[in-house]
Amino acid sequence: MEDVARRAGVSRALVSLALNGSPKVSDLRRQRVFDACAELGYRPNAAARQLASRRNGSVGVLLNDLHNPFFAETYDGVAAAAPDHDMRLLLTTGGRRPSGEQEAIDHMLEHRVDGIILVSPRLPASAIVAASAIVPVVVVGRVVKGDRIDCITNDERRGVRELVDHLVACGHERIVHIHGGPGAGARARWRGYEHAMKAHGLTPDVVPGDFTEQAGAQAAAELLRRRTLPTAVFAANDMAAVGALGAFERAGVRVPDDLSIVGYDNTFLSRMPDISLSTVDQSTEEMGRLSVALLAKRIDNLDAPPTLELVVPRYVPGRTSGARTPRPRRPR
Amino acid sequence: MEDVARRAGVSRALVSLALNGSPKVSDLRRQRVFDACAELGYRPNAAARQLASRRNGSVGVLLNDLHNPFFAETYDGVAAAAPDHDMRLLLTTGGRRPSGEQEAIDHMLEHRVDGIILVSPRLPASAIVAASAIVPVVVVGRVVKGDRIDCITNDERRGVRELVDHLVACGHERIVHIHGGPGAGARARWRGYEHAMKAHGLTPDVVPGDFTEQAGAQAAAELLRRRTLPTAVFAANDMAAVGALGAFERAGVRVPDDLSIVGYDNTFLSRMPDISLSTVDQSTEEMGRLSVALLAKRIDNLDAPPTLELVVPRYVPGRTSGARTPRPRRPR
DNA sequence: GTGAAAGCGCTAACAG
DNA sequence: CTGTTAGCGCTTTCAC
Numbered sequence: 001m002e003d004v005a006r007r008a009g010v011s012r013a014l015v016s017l018a019l020n021g022s023p024k025v026s027d028l029r030r031q032r033v034f035d036a037c038a039e040l041g042y043r044p045n046a047a048a049r050q051l052a053s054r055r056n057g058s059v060g061v062l063l064n065d066l067h068n069p070f071f072a073e074t075y076d077g078v079a080a081a082a083p084d085h086d087m088r089l090l091l092t093t094g095g096r097r098p099s100g101e102q103e104a105i106d107h108m109l110e111h112r113v114d115g116i117i118l119v120s121p122r123l124p125a126s127a128i129v130a131a132s133a134i135v136p137v138v139v140v141g142r143v144v145k146g147d148r149i150d151c152i153t154n155d156e157r158r159g160v161r162e163l164v165d166h167l168v169a170c171g172h173e174r175i176v177h178i179h180g181g182p183g184a185g186a187r188a189r190w191r192g193y194e195h196a197m198k199a200h201g202l203t204p205d206v207v208p209g210d211f212t213e214q215a216g217a218q219a220a221a222e223l224l225r226r227r228t229l230p231t232a233v234f235a236a237n238d239m240a241a242v243g244a245l246g247a248f249e250r251a252g253v254r255v256p257d258d259l260s261i262v263g264y265d266n267t268f269l270s271r272m273p274d275i276s277l278s279t280v281d282q283s284t285e286e287m288g289r290l291s292v293a294l295l296a297k298r299i300d301n302l303d304a305p306p307t308l309e310l311v312v313p314r315y316v317p318g319r320t321s322g323a324r325t326p327r328p329r330r331p332r
Numbered sequence: 333m334e335d336v337a338r339r340a341g342v343s344r345a346l347v348s349l350a351l352n353g354s355p356k357v358s359d360l361r362r363q364r365v366f367d368a369c370a371e372l373g374y375r376p377n378a379a380a381r382q383l384a385s386r387r388n389g390s391v392g393v394l395l396n397d398l399h400n401p402f403f404a405e406t407y408d409g410v411a412a413a414a415p416d417h418d419m420r421l422l423l424t425t426g427g428r429r430p431s432g433e434q435e436a437i438d439h440m441l442e443h444r445v446d447g448i449i450l451v452s453p454r455l456p457a458s459a460i461v462a463a464s465a466i467v468p469v470v471v472v473g474r475v476v477k478g479d480r481i482d483c484i485t486n487d488e489r490r491g492v493r494e495l496v497d498h499l500v501a502c503g504h505e506r507i508v509h510i511h512g513g514p515g516a517g518a519r520a521r522w523r524g525y526e527h528a529m530k531a532h533g534l535t536p537d538v539v540p541g542d543f544t545e546q547a548g549a550q551a552a553a554e555l556l557r558r559r560t561l562p563t564a565v566f567a568a569n570d571m572a573a574v575g576a577l578g579a580f581e582r583a584g585v586r587v588p589d590d591l592s593i594v595g596y597d598n599t600f601l602s603r604m605p606d607i608s609l610s611t612v613d614q615s616t617e618e619m620g621r622l623s624v625a626l627l628a629k630r631i632d633n634l635d636a637p638p639t640l641e642l643v644v645p646r647y648v649p650g651r652t653s654g655a656r657t658p659r660p661r662r663p664r
Numbered sequence: 665g666t667g668a669a670a671g672c673g674c675t676a677a678c679a680g
Numbered sequence: 681c682t683g684t685t686a687g688c689g690c691t692t693t694c695a696c
Contacts, residue, residue, distance in 0.1 A: 001689070011666050016691060046442040047379040047388070048689035051672045056379070066407055067600070072398035079427060088439060091423040095411065107420060110378040213600070246605025268399070268545070273578025274606040333673070343682045348675060356681080380673035383688045
């Protein structure tokens with residue numbers, strides 16, 4: 001920095017001001033400073049800068065599972081909105097393991113990030129509340145109560161209700177739910193399912209699962225061992241739905257003729273050729289964008305009341321669900 | 333830190349030593365220090381630590397495209413190997429834009445990371461060489477010459493050759509290649525294709541594309557506008573192959589009866605139900621693991637000669653390719 | 665706009 | 681093991 005100052009013919013302090021975009025630097029000198037930086041290949045040391053200024057221009061983003069396109073899509077929204085609030089992003093992933101997530105958060109905390117966006121975390125709520133005592137936290141895809149935690153999620157209950165209504169309207173009665181296990185939002189989807197089924201006078205029927213393709217395939221395997229198959233399956237997310245879809249088709253079950261399958265998230269998976277999964281859209285990218293806005297607002301005012309943004313989900317029909325064939329009714 | 337020292341009843345210096353795992357600290361005191369940290373909720377300041385030690389315990393990982401499962405799979409390997417070399421990871425993505433990648437690298441450089449792993453970067457080679465002058469760089473999925481750059485990639489030429497051989501053995505002659513555009517490895521795959529075709533006495537036929545689903549669909553659309561369709565299509569990667577697959581099927585082309593489609597990467601996309609894409613495996617996770625090992629070695633010895641690790645790819649047959657139907661030969 | 669000075673929270677090197 | 685000292689590279693403040 002000393003060298004830059006000398007080369008630009010200004011004081012060291014001025015270099016600092018220029019680099020930080022202070023308005024009290026003349027255009028002439030600002031330009032000279034920039035030129036000198038470029039010529040010398042100078043890069044400010046982020047650590048020193050942060051140590052001195054006690055701010056860290058970046059916020060941490062924790063994605064639950066890189067394999068699930070849902071997170072890539074959320075991140076797109078985050079990345080698109082970040083520049084508007086001049087935030088830089090520190091991306092991490094917990095690999096679907098709570099311990100991995102905790103490590104990632106600790107890492108961010110040690111780096112003194114200005115805020116954290118947690119996308120569908122699997123961490124216990126207590127850990128999230130603990131983090132929120134240290135730094136502003138926005139949670140996407142899950143509701144965590146805490147007086148400095150902002151949440152943004154879709155209205156799971158409404159989405160699931162719409163989905164179940166649709167299946168029922170198609171004549172389905174034996175609708176099984178593949179549970180999302182420890183996945184964020186899994187509980188809400190499951191409860192929404194129970195509610196919707198009961199509202200239609202139907203009996204809920206749940207098999208354990210997770211937010212992964214493999215878990216979906218296993219759940220399907222379990223259903224295949226039953227004497228009679230349901231006529232429709234609602235998997236907790238698209239990954240699980242795709243896993244189940246594959247397992248069923250490999251077993252000779254025709255979708256949607258013999259069995260309807262519906263997922264949740266409307267990731268690009270569901271839009272894929274030959275899959276065309278019926279699913280529920282939750283404006284993934286929009287949630288990502290919104291999370292940045294919420295975080296910026298909270299950083300601006302730490303003591304604002306906690307926000308809960310509820311995005312309205314929308315059922316998206318696909319190839320994998322359809323009218324229940326009357327076949328089972330007539331004895332073969 | 334002062335507080336921790338007081339609470340643990342030791343000197344400030346001892347706290348530093350204990351936290352950094354120095355062997356010259358008795359177990360008793362080490363434990364007391366850890367306890368004190370926990371009780372006080374103390375977290376070392378990464379910036380201060382780095383500034384003082386002139387090291388930054390973490391290395392940067394740049395993934396080209398979060399939407400492509402190839403990168404999630406590579407990252408799995410990286411993340412699996414990182415603890416063995418006690419590296420922490422700083423994840424970033426350039427969103428498939430060279431400018432985004434450059435920003436990400438600058439960001440890492442400002443943070444003075446100990447090394448950088450570039451996975452299928454789209455950056456001009458000169459930018460990568462420039463970075464390698466500042467910090468150790470390992471490139472995955474592309475070969476960049478530079479005397480401090482280690483590369484690790486699969487033997488594209490061999491993989492493509494195997495793929496083309498397979499198609500030819502199935503009776504295909506009109507095999508079109510959907511180019512990978514600016515994607516890393518695209519050039520090598522294209523050249524491998526040209527070579528293999530000529531070796532079989534066939535005429536290469538290339539349409540422009542990219543490493544995305546959309547590009548694959550567009551390329552398919554272009555082919556559909558031709559008077560006659562080829563009998564086989566080799567897309568530069570799985571994403572493009574899947575995009576093309578969808579576009580062809582929507583247009584009524586039956587795969588593999590009317591047209592064979594083959595991708596490259598063997599991502600989980602290709603293993604999906606109803607897709608079951610023929611593709612080429614390149615031990616993605618293994619490459620990720622290897623990249624960490626190479627980086628560790630280079631950090632250990634900056635002046636070692638550059639390494640080029642060539643992973644052996646393997647053709648993986650799927651549903652989407654098969655014997656060429658003799659139909660086109662007999663006039664209808 | 666300048667120049668000097670203080671200090672961010674830590675590590676590292678030293679004599680004791 | 682302790683206690684001290686000297687920075688790491690920057691921001692910030694202050695009088696000028």
